Amino acid sequence: MADVARLAGVSSQTVSRVSNGFPGVTEETRRQVLAAMRELGYRPNSAARALRRGEFRTLGVITFSLSTMGNIRTLEAIATSAAQHGYAVTLLPVAVPTQDEVNGAFSRLGELAVDAVIVIMEIHLLDAATVSLPPGVQVVVADSDAGDRYTVVDTDQAGGARDAVRHLLDLGHDTVWHLAGPEDSFAAQRRANAWRGTLTEAGRVPPPLVRGDWSAESGYRSGLRLADRRDCTAVFAANDQMALGLLRALHERGRRVPDDVSVVGFDDIPEAASFLPPLTTIHQDFAEVGRLCVEGVLSKMRHAGPHGTEHGTTLVPTRLVLRHSTAPPPAR
Amino acid sequence: MADVARLAGVSSQTVSRVSNGFPGVTEETRRQVLAAMRELGYRPNSAARALRRGEFRTLGVITFSLSTMGNIRTLEAIATSAAQHGYAVTLLPVAVPTQDEVNGAFSRLGELAVDAVIVIMEIHLLDAATVSLPPGVQVVVADSDAGDRYTVVDTDQAGGARDAVRHLLDLGHDTVWHLAGPEDSFAAQRRANAWRGTLTEAGRVPPPLVRGDWSAESGYRSGLRLADRRDCTAVFAANDQMALGLLRALHERGRRVPDDVSVVGFDDIPEAASFLPPLTTIHQDFAEVGRLCVEGVLSKMRHAGPHGTEHGTTLVPTRLVLRHSTAPPPAR
DNA sequence: CCAGCGCATGTTTACGTAAACATTCCGTGT
DNA sequence: ACACGGAATGTTTACGTAAACATGCGCTGG
Numbered sequence: 071m072a073d074v075a076r077l078a079g080v081s082s083q084t085v086s087r088v089s090n091g092f093p094g095v096t097e098e099t100r101r102q103v104l105a106a107m108r109e110l111g112y113r114p115n116s117a118a119r120a121l122r123r124g125e126f127r128t129l130g131v132i133t134f135s136l137s138t139m140g141n142i143r144t145l146e147a148i149a150t151s152a153a154q155h156g157y158a159v160t161l162l163p164v165a166v167p168t169q170d171e172v173n174g175a176f177s178r179l180g181e182l183a184v185d186a187v188i189v190i191m192e193i194h195l196l197d198a199a200t201v202s203l204p205p206g207v208q209v210v211v212a213d214s215d216a217g218d219r220y221t222v223v224d225t226d227q228a229g230g231a232r233d234a235v236r237h238l239l240d241l242g243h244d245t246v247w248h249l250a251g252p253e254d255s256f257a258a259q260r261r262a263n264a265w266r267g268t269l270t271e272a273g274r275v276p277p278p279l280v281r282g283d284w285s286a287e288s289g290y291r292s293g294l295r296l297a298d299r300r301d302c303t304a305v306f307a308a309n310d311q312m313a314l315g316l317l318r319a320l321h322e323r324g325r326r327v328p329d330d331v332s333v334v335g336f337d338d339i340p341e342a343a344s345f346l347p348p349l350t351t352i353h354q355d356f357a358e359v360g361r362l363c364v365e366g367v368l369s370k371m372r373h374a375g376p377h378g379t380e381h382g383t384t385l386v387p388t389r390l391v392l393r394h395s396t397a398p399p400p401a402r
Numbered sequence: 403m404a405d406v407a408r409l410a411g412v413s414s415q416t417v418s419r420v421s422n423g424f425p426g427v428t429e430e431t432r433r434q435v436l437a438a439m440r441e442l443g444y445r446p447n448s449a450a451r452a453l454r455r456g457e458f459r460t461l462g463v464i465t466f467s468l469s470t471m472g473n474i475r476t477l478e479a480i481a482t483s484a485a486q487h488g489y490a491v492t493l494l495p496v497a498v499p500t501q502d503e504v505n506g507a508f509s510r511l512g513e514l515a516v517d518a519v520i521v522i523m524e525i526h527l528l529d530a531a532t533v534s535l536p537p538g539v540q541v542v543v544a545d546s547d548a549g550d551r552y553t554v555v556d557t558d559q560a561g562g563a564r565d566a567v568r569h570l571l572d573l574g575h576d577t578v579w580h581l582a583g584p585e586d587s588f589a590a591q592r593r594a595n596a597w598r599g600t601l602t603e604a605g606r607v608p609p610p611l612v613r614g615d616w617s618a619e620s621g622y623r624s625g626l627r628l629a630d631r632r633d634c635t636a637v638f639a640a641n642d643q644m645a646l647g648l649l650r651a652l653h654e655r656g657r658r659v660p661d662d663v664s665v666v667g668f669d670d671i672p673e674a675a676s677f678l679p680p681l682t683t684i685h686q687d688f689a690e691v692g693r694l695c696v697e698g699v700l701s702k703m704r705h706a707g708p709h710g711t712e713h714g715t716t717l718v719p720t721r722l723v724l725r726h727s728t729a730p731p732p733a734r
Numbered sequence: 735c736c737a738g739c740g741c742a743t744g745t746t747t748a749c750g751t752a753a754a755c756a757t758t759c760c761g762t763g764t
Numbered sequence: 765a766c767a768c769g770g771a772a773t774g775t776t777t778a779c780g781t782a783a784a785c786a787t788g789c790g791c792t793g794g
Contacts, residue, residue: 071780081744086782094742116515117452118780121749126449126515128492142474149495158514160460160492163481182490183448183458183515286676315676344618344647346678403750413774418752426772450750453779 071112078106089114120183129367130184132162132176133191138284139339140225140356141190144212147360148188155368160184164191179207186367188212208370210363214256221370222383223362227257230352230388231264234306234334236272237350237390241332242398243304245274249292249316251308252283261308261336282308286315293319303331303399310335310342313349317395321346328397338391348393358386403444410438421446452515461699462516464494465523470616471671472688473522476544479692480520487700492516496523511539518699520544540702542695546588553702554715555694559589562684562720563596566638566666568604569682569722573664574730575636577606581624581648583640584615593640593668614640618647625651635663635731642667642674645681649727653678660729670723680725690718 071089075082080099087095088103095103106112120126129152133141149159162179164171179187186208211220238246248265251258262279269276280296282288289312296302297320307313313335317327325331327347335342335351342349362384403421407414412431419427420435427435438444452458461484465473481491494511496503511519518540543552570578580597583590594611601608612628614620621644628634629652639645645667649659657663659679667674667683674681694716 082780083745083782084743087743090782096742099742115453115780117449117458118749119782120449120515121447121453121751121779122781122783124749128515145493146495149493153495158492158494160490161477161481162490163478163485183452183460286673290676311673311676314673318676318678318680321678341618341643341646341673344622344643344650346650346653348650414750415752415775416773419773422752428772431772447750450779451752453749453781454751454753456779 071114073110074103074106074112077110078103125185126183127156128158128160128184129364130160130162130179130182130187132164132179132187132189134164139337140213140354143356144190144360144363147357148364149360150357151361151364155364157185157364157368186210186371188363188367189214208367210367210370212359212363218381221366221381223359223366224383224385225257225354225356225359226385226387227260228264228267229385230336230354230390231261231306232268233388233390234336234352235265235268237392238304238306238332238334238396239268239272239274241304241396243332244301244399245269245277245304247277247280247296247302247305249280249282249289249296249305249307249312251312253281255284258284258308265306277302282312284309284311286311286318288312289315290319292316294323296320297323297325297331304333304396305331306334306336308336310337310339310345310349310351313342313351313395314345317345317347317349328395330400332396332399334396342391343393345395347395350393350396351391353389353391355386355388362386403446405442406435406438406444409442410435457517458515459488460490460492460516461696462492462494462511462514462519464496464511464519464521466496471669472545472686475688476522476692476695479689480696481692483693483696487696489517489696489700518542518703520695520699521546540699542699542702544691544695551713553698553713555691555698556715556717557589557686557688557691558717558719559592560596560599561717562668562686562722563593563638564600565720565722566668566684567597567600569724570636570638570664570666570728571600571604571606573636573728575664576731577601577609577636579609579612579628579634579637581612581614581621581628581637581639581644583644585613587616590616590640597638609634614644614647616641616643618643618650620644621647622651624648626655628652629655629657629663636665636728637663638666638668640668642669642671642677642681642683645674645683645727646677649677649679649681660727662732664728664731666728674723675725677727679727682725682728683723685721685723687718687720694718 071082071085075085078085080103084095084099085103088100129148131145131148133145152159160182184207188210190212191214209220211222213224214222235246246265246269248262250262266276280292282292289307292312293316296305296316305316307316313333316333320327320331327333333349335349338351338353342351366384403414403417407417410417412435416427416431417435420432461480463477463480465477484491492514516539520542522544523546541552543554545556546554567578578597578601580594582594598608612624614624621639624644625648628637628648637648639648645665648665652659652663659665665681667681670683670685674683698716
């Protein structure tokens with residue numbers, strides 16, 4: 071910076087002003103400074119900048135393995151949205167979802183160059199960890215509940231599940247089976263609860279819940295069992311991958327979709343339109359979730375009161391995407 | 403830090419030594435300092451640290467949309483591997499793959515808190531951009547070629563494609579059709595070249611190349627055309643998504659897989675095992691690619707000579723995963 | 735015609751850390 | 765007993781930036 075100032079024949083402070091786009095610099099001077107910067111290949115040193123300003127212009131994102139499509143899409147939206155606000159995003163991968171690992175991530179985060187944190191994670195592992203967060207670092211949680219203790223942005227899991235079940239009921243099915251996600255997932259829990267609730271509200275008897283683990287393979291295994299039940303004509307799978315496995319199992323057992331069995335998924339992954347048959351599913355707007363996470367955390371940073379901010383949950387609506395995996399039940 | 407020093411009754415320099423795990427501190431003193439740190443909730447300020455040390459312990463990753471499974475898995479491996487080396491990862495998303503966007507990403511990167519850069523991207527957009535990189539920032543490119551100008555880590559695209567084609571030839575097919583990825587992708591180009599080369603070597607006539615864009619939808623569209631050709635008994639799809647679309651098209655047109663047509667994919671996405679039928683495909687080891695990117699860039703940082711380092715390409719081998727989408731051709 | 739004001743620019747300083755150098759203190763060998 | 769060496773710790777300083785404050789200059793209005 072001193073070199074630039076020397077070359078441009080100004081003081082380093084003026085260089086600083088130009089570099090930050092501050093007013094109070096003549097157009098003429100600005101041009102000279104910019105020219106000097108270019109000539110010397112000057113780059114502001116972000117460490118010094120952060121030290122001086124007391125902020126990093128960086129958001130930390132804590133997440134488990136990026137193996138689920140939802141997390142990835144959310145992450146991508148976060149990165150894009152953060153960039154638009156002039157923030158960078160640094161990734162804090164947590165290899166294994168254990169309390170120890172999460173604690174580790176949070177304590178590493180303590181010495182990390184980050185102004186705020188977005189957590190894409192089930193909440194229960196978070197509870198014991200947050201205490202070690204440096205004061206003043208705001209947190210927003212995606213994909214969880216617990217709006218009373220954290221600021222949460224999430225897909226409207228319940229609404230989506232309700233739409234899926236209603237759609238199948240409207241087609242004339244007596245009841246709807248549910249291929250659920252793993253027990254320790256709040257998203258899975260809420261989809262399952264909404265499924266049960268919607269059925270009960272409609273006066274139907276919820277069949278026993280079938281448990282999967284999000285993977286296509288688990289959908290396939292569950293599907294093999296479901297395929298043998300003649301009274302199963304409609305299945306709501308908690309995600310598209312399991313729906314894919316389910317489709318395969320039904321096909322292998324000679325049960326046609328949608329003629330014999332209707333299937334609805336959840337997520338609307340890009341491939342869902344190319345399943346056999348193309349899958350009717352609940353579309354999640356991950357981009358919106360990511361965007362809201364960023365805006366939420368930035369606004370918390372700006373308005374952080376002395377007594378902390380109040381929390382709450384923001385729900386992002388879903389959308390039922392009709393394709394070809396659902397139909398009225400076969401005539402009896 | 404000064405507060406900690408005061409409380410522990412030592413100088414700030416001793417605190418620094420403890421905080422960095424340096425030798426030359428009595429066990430007794432160390433304990434006192436650690437206690438003081440805990441009591442005051444001290445966190446080293448990473449901005450000051452970076453300013454003083456001249457390094458950020460952070461790697462930048464530039465990538466297009468995280469929409470392809472390969473990029474994501476590579477990114478995840480990079481993040482994990484970087485964490486193991488004590489490095490954080492910051493994400494530089496490039497929304498649209500245009501020259502302008504890439505240039506923008508690189509210039510933002512100039513003022514970013516990053517010691518080195520890993521680029522997950524096709525090389526041709528990179529050429530004009532790199533010039534603006536701050537000196538001393540090392541670059542490693544994943545998923546591309548151009549080992550003469552950059553240090554590249556990539557899957558052995560050609561080897562994988564060769565294995566796929568040979569497998570089909572070994573089953574007795576006369577020739578193998580190829581459903582290629584988009585023209586501007588080097589990966590697609592290299593898979594296509596290896597496909598053609600392997601056929602020619604074996605004395606077969608390569609059928610016209612069918613062009614897709616990686617999406618399942620494009621695989622479906624191409625598949626509809628392929629399905630009508632009775633002389634097409636074996637297809638090598640350049641990725642699993644297109645293979646999925648292809649499977650759907652063949653099924654719709656009544657051509658059985660693998661009885662009438664054999665299909666081999668590329669990538670081995672987790673869902674491939676649940677396709678109808680389970681897809682024989684080429685497994686890519688993205689985790690290894692990511693790991694090698696990190697190690698490569700770190701080693702370049704350590705051994706950066708005055709005249710720059712020499713480049714080169716590291717290839718990560720693939721593996722043919724046999725499932726149920728391939729069989730000998732139907733008897734004529 | 736000059737006081738006074740506002741704008742463009744310069745000077746000083748502090749941000750938190752760690753390298754380099756300085757000091758202290760203790761034990762050992764002669 | 766004393767000089768010496770080495771280990772533990774302290775002191776000084778610089779890293780690059782930007783806020784706060786200071787300066788100088790031209791222009792306006794009474």
